[in-house]
Structures are given as C-alpha cells and as structure tokens.
Amino acid sequence: MSVDDTGRSDRPTQEITVTVNGESVTAEVEPRLKLSDFLRSHMELRTVRVGCEQGVCGACTVEFDGTVAKSCMLYAVQADGREVTTVEALSEDGDLHPIQEAFHEEHALQCGFCTSGFLMATRELLAENPDPDRDVIEGALADNICRCTGYQNIYDAVETAADKLEGE
Amino acid sequence: MKPAPFEYHRPSSLAEALELLADLPDAEPLAGNQSLSILMSNRLASPDHLVDINDLAELSYVAADGQSVEVGALVRHREVERSGTLADALPLFPEAAGKIAGPVVRNRGTVGGSLGEGDPAGNYPCVAAALDADLELASADGSRTVPAEDFFIATMFTDREEDELITGLAIPREPFPPARTGQTFLAVKEAAQTWPTLSAAGAVRVDDPAADEPVVEEARVALANAAEVPLRVREAESELAGEPLTDAALAAAGETAYEAVDPEEELHADETYKRELAREYTKRALTTAHDRAVA
Ligand SMILES: Cc1cc2nc3c(=O)[nH]c(=O)nc-3n(C[C@H](O)[C@H](O)[C@H](O)COP(=O)(O)OP(=O)(O)OC[C@H]3O[C@@H](n4cnc5c(N)ncnc54)[C@H](O)[C@@H]3O)c2cc1C
Ligand code: FES
Numbered sequence: 452m453s454v455d456d457t458g459r460s461d462r463p464t465q466e467i468t469v470t471v472n473g474e475s476v477t478a479e480v481e482p483r484l485k486l487s488d489f490l491r492s493h494m495e496l497r498t499v500r501v502g503c504e505q506g507v508c509g510a511c512t513v514e515f516d517g518t519v520a521k522s523c524m525l526y527a528v529q530a531d532g533r534e535v536t537t538v539e540a541l542s543e544d545g546d547l548h549p550i551q552e553a554f555h556e557e558h559a560l561q562c563g564f565c566t567s568g569f570l571m572a573t574r575e576l577l578a579e580n581p582d583p584d585r586d587v588i589e590g591a592l593a594d595n596i597c598r599c600t601g602y603q604n605i606y607d608a609v610e611t612a613a614d615k616l617e618g619e
Numbered sequence: 620m621k622p623a624p625f626e627y628h629r630p631s632s633l634a635e636a637l638e639l640l641a642d643l644p645d646a647e648p649l650a651g652n653q654s655l656s657i658l659m660s661n662r663l664a665s666p667d668h669l670v671d672i673n674d675l676a677e678l679s680y681v682a683a684d685g686q687s688v689e690v691g692a693l694v695r696h697r698e699v700e701r702s703g704t705l706a707d708a709l710p711l712f713p714e715a716a717g718k719i720a721g722p723v724v725r726n727r728g729t730v731g732g733s734l735g736e737g738d739p740a741g742n743y744p745c746v747a748a749a750l751d752a753d754l755e756l757a758s759a760d761g762s763r764t765v766p767a768e769d770f771f772i773a774t775m776f777t778d779r780e781e782d783e784l785i786t787g788l789a790i791p792r793e794p795f796p797p798a799r800t801g802q803t804f805l806a807v808k809e810a811a812q813t814w815p816t817l818s819a820a821g822a823v824r825v826d827d828p829a830a831d832e833p834v835v836e837e838a839r840v841a842l843a844n845a846a847e848v849p850l851r852v853r854e855a856e857s858e859l860a861g862e863p864l865t866d867a868a869l870a871a872a873g874e875t876a877y878e879a880v881d882p883e884e885e886l887h888a889d890e891t892y893k894r895e896l897a898r899e900y901t902k903r904a905l906t907t908a909h910d911r912a913v914a
C-alpha cells in the first residue's frame with residue numbers, strides 16, 4: 452500500500468509495519484502523515500475521528516503502544532513496530548462492548564462525533580480503576596470534548612459500564 | 620493542519636541521538652509531541668529532520684537519595700503524577716504534573732519536552748525554578764549542567780544549543796526534608812485543555828511542625844505565566860523567613876509579587892488582573908505549603 456495525501460510522488464516515503472487491531476499492516480507513508488489520517492483515510496477505520504487536529508478535542512483518541520493517545524499528535528512512522536487499537540476492536544462479532552452498551556443505554560451521545568474518543572479513554576480508566584467515583588471519571592475524560600451532551604450522560608454511562616464490567 | 624515535509628529518525632541510544640543532532644541540519648528532538656505537533660501543524664515550526672527520542676530508555680528514570688532527586692527527560696507526565704518517590708520527596712512536582720491537560724496528553728508528554736519548550740506558562744519550568752533544579756544537557760561533545768535560573772532566557776527561548784538534548788533534571792533535597800516541609804502547586808485555569816492563566820509553586824520548611832508557633836526557616840515561591848521566564852520571587856520568600864507565619868508577612872509577600880511580575884496581557888486577563896492573581900496566588904501557595912508543613 453502506498454500512502455500519499457497529495458498524489459505527488461517526489462516526496463520520500465518510509466515503510467512501516469504496524470499492528471492495527473491485532474493485524475500486521477505494512478505501508479509506505481510520508482513521515483509527516485499523521486497517525487489519525489493513516490488510520491481513518493488509509494486503513495478506513497472510520498471510528499477514528501479527525502476534529503481539531505491539534506490535540507484539544509480528543510476525537511482521534513486511540514490506544515498506542517499500551518496507553519491512550521491522541522492520534523493527531525503522532526506520526527504514522529512513529530507507529531512502526533508498535534501496536535495500535537481503535538474502537539473497531541472493541542466489539543466482537545457485532546456484539547457491542549459493555550462500555551458501548553452503557554453509552555447506548557444512558558444516551559451518552561447525540562451526534563456521536565466525540566464518542567470513539569470517550570470510549571477509548573473510558574476503557575483505559577476502567578482497566579486501571581474498576582470503580583471510579585464521579586470526580587475521577589471527570590478527570591479521566593478531561594482530554595475529550597463533547598459539544599452535544601453536556602457530559603452528564605457520559606459520566607452516567609461510565610458508571611454503568613463499570614457495573615457491567617464488574618458483573619462479568 | 621498538515622505539517623511541512625520532514626525526514627524522520629528514530630535512534631535507539633542517547634549516543635546515536637546526539638550524533639544525529641550533531642550531523643543533521645535543522646533537526647528537532649521529538650519527545651511526547653504534545654507541543655511540537657501543534658506548532659508543526661500550524662506551520663509555526665517546520666524542521667527538516669525530527670529525531671524521535673522515545674526509544675531512549677536510558678532517559679526514563681526517577682531516583683532519589685539523601686542529597687538529590689533525579690528525573691530523566693523521557694519520564695512522562697503520567698509517571699511523574701504517579702511516582703511514589705516524587706510524592707514523598709518533592710510533592711509539588713507530581714501535583715504540577717497532575718494539572719497538565721488530561722490523562723491522554725499526560726500519557727505522552729515528557730519532562731524534557733516541557734522544559735525544552737521553554738514556555739513560561741509551563742508547569743515544570745515553574746517547578747524547576749521553585750526547587751532550584753539543575754538541568755542536565757548533553758551533546759556529542761560532552762555534557763553540562765545549567766541551573767534552572769540560567770536555562771530559561773525568554774519566552775520559548777532557552778540556553779539549549781541546537782545539538783543538545785536535555786537528559787534530565789537534578790533537584791537538591793537538603794532545603795526540604797519531608798517531615799518539616801509543605802509544598803503545593805496551584806494553577807488558575809479555565810479547563811483541562813487550556814494553559815493556566817497563572818500558576819504558583821510554593822514550598823515552606825519550618826523548624827518544628829509540632830511547636831505552638833513554628834518558625835518558617837525557608838520559603839519558596841515561583842510563578843508561571845507571570846513574566847517571560849518562570850519567576851522565582853525571592854523578595855516574597857524573604858518576607859516569611861525567620862519568623863512564624865503572620866497575615867502581615869503574607870500580605871507583604873503578596874505585594875512584592877504584585878510588583879515583581881511582568882505579565883503579558885491575554886484575551887481574558889489584562890496586566891492588572893494578572894498582577895492581582897500573582898499577589899493572591901503567592902499568598903495562597905505559601906499558606907497552603909505552610910499548612911501542609913505543620914499538619
Ligand atoms: C491540550 C493540552 C493542554 C496542555 N496544558 C498544559 C499545561 O497546563 N501546563 C503545561 O506545562 N503544559 C501543558 N501542555 C503541554 C504539555 O505539557 C507538553 O507535553 C509539553 O509541553 C511538551 O512535552 P513533550 O514531551 O510533548 O514535547 P514535544 O512536543 O515533543 O517537544 C516540545 C519541544 O521540546 C523539545 N524537546 C523535547 N524533548 C527534549 C529534550 N529531551 N531535550 C531538548 N529538547 C527537547 C522539542 O524539540 C520541542 O521543541 C498541554 C498540552 C496539550 C496538548
Ligand atoms: S483531532 Fe486529535 S485531539 Fe482533536
């Protein structure tokens with residue numbers, strides 16, 4: 452796969468091999484290609500949302516090398532030899548992940564643009580702290596912006612997700 | 620929001636990274652990319668080469684002995700925030716880390732990047748100024764140590780040469796034995812995503828925490844985003860030292876801070892407002908540090 456945003460072939464590219472959602476992918480990329488653009492446009496992983504492209508909104512949040520990161524603040528070349536996980540990997544065989552179910556049940560989204568980022572941040576929070584209180588939840592989601600919901604339903608969903616995961 | 624083209628290098632050792640920085644023209648170190656990527660996306664920076672230092676495991680350490688605390692340049696904000704060693708020895712450092720953005724940014728952002736950026740609003744430059752830290756710098760030619768006070772020269776302008784890396788930070792422990800010390804880091808900020816309008820780092824050592832009127836032996840206060848460098852306000856410190864804490868001494872300390880700062884006006888904070896914040900947060904930082912010292 453050759454990846455070039457501009458269609459120009461005179462710029463040097465670099466070969467990378469990345470494990471994306473458990474599968475090894477090899478691609479030729481320009482060093483300046485952001486991981487967010489690589490995942491969304493070239494891997495067609497549409498849960499990776501590109502919002503502000505400067506580290507503020509959190510819509511592009513993925514798991515990179517074991518922790519969540521804003522993929523617009525990583526270059527795809529940095530992912531060479533590393534693992535990346537997106538929301539596509541959360542649901543198994545079409546069944547929603549308990550965190551996704553909780554967001555659905557609690558109406559934790561309206562337009563849904565921000566949701567993937569919140570799901571990834573929530574997943575890391577609950578892996579580290581299975582029973583967070585409201586303050587901890589707010590702090591853990593502080594890198595993610597939602598322009599629709601007013602956040603309360605999102606915080607409720609995280610609590611519901613914590614209960615679901617505990618019951619598993 | 621696409622950066623200009625560049626070449627990417629990922630060295631696996633400090634020596635290799637320093638060679639690259641020495642050999643490549645217009646090369647920039649890449650650490651957490653939580654600041655540099657924003658500059659590059661907005662084309663405020665367009666280096667020809669990025670030297671990714673994320674694989675330099677040798678720069679990822681936190682160590683403390685009786686004399687000093689040493690923190691490597693590649694330690695992430697999240698690790699600073701959660702370090703038991705730092706919480707015991709220099710609690711204002713993890714407190715400052717926890718007030719940077721949210722956890723997703725803190726997972727990536729590093730100590731060295733925050734210092735290297737040289738933003739006078741930054742949390743760590745303020746911590747380094749308050750605690751009299753030494754910055755350790757290395758190049759292919761050797762290494763040197765620069766006191767924080769000399770390292771920060773002006774907004775986004777430091778004493779670092781282009782071929783140098785910050786390898787870490789060394790902070791003396793002698794002035795602040797934990798049993799008789801209180802520390803704090805206060806930030807005035809609208810939201811996690813915004814940089815602080817002003818921050819204050821405070822540390823106070825008393826003679827005897829159990830005494831009726833503990834005497835302040837040593838006080839420190841430094842302010843972020845109050846001048847073009849992180850500003851240690853020595854005049855405020857000396858208002859407190861040598862006597863038990865009084866409202867009069869705190870008020871005097873606040874006044875010296877009001878005068879000492881040289882703040883840049885911002886959209887939501889004019890110069891007078893920032894001076895008033897400097898006065899108030901100098902008092903709050905010193906009071907909080909004192910209360911923690913005697914608690
Ligand atoms: C939404 C958001 C909010 C933020 N809020 C705050 C805040 O409130 N307070 C605060 O202090 N910071 C804040 N930050 C900035 C954050 O702390 C950055 O992580 C930090 O300033 C830069 O660290 P980095 O490792 O990401 O460095 P990078 O972005 O990789 O690099 C920054 C600069 O330092 C240089 N550099 C990096 N490492 C070294 C080194 N070892 N030696 C020499 N030069 C080096 C780079 O070349 C570059 O010029 C915020 C960031 C974001 C995205
Ligand atoms: S698109 Fe990455 S943080 Fe907004």
Ligand code: FES
Pocket residue numbers: 559560561562563564565566596597598599600
């Ligand atoms: S649901 Fe629309 S931005 Fe969050």
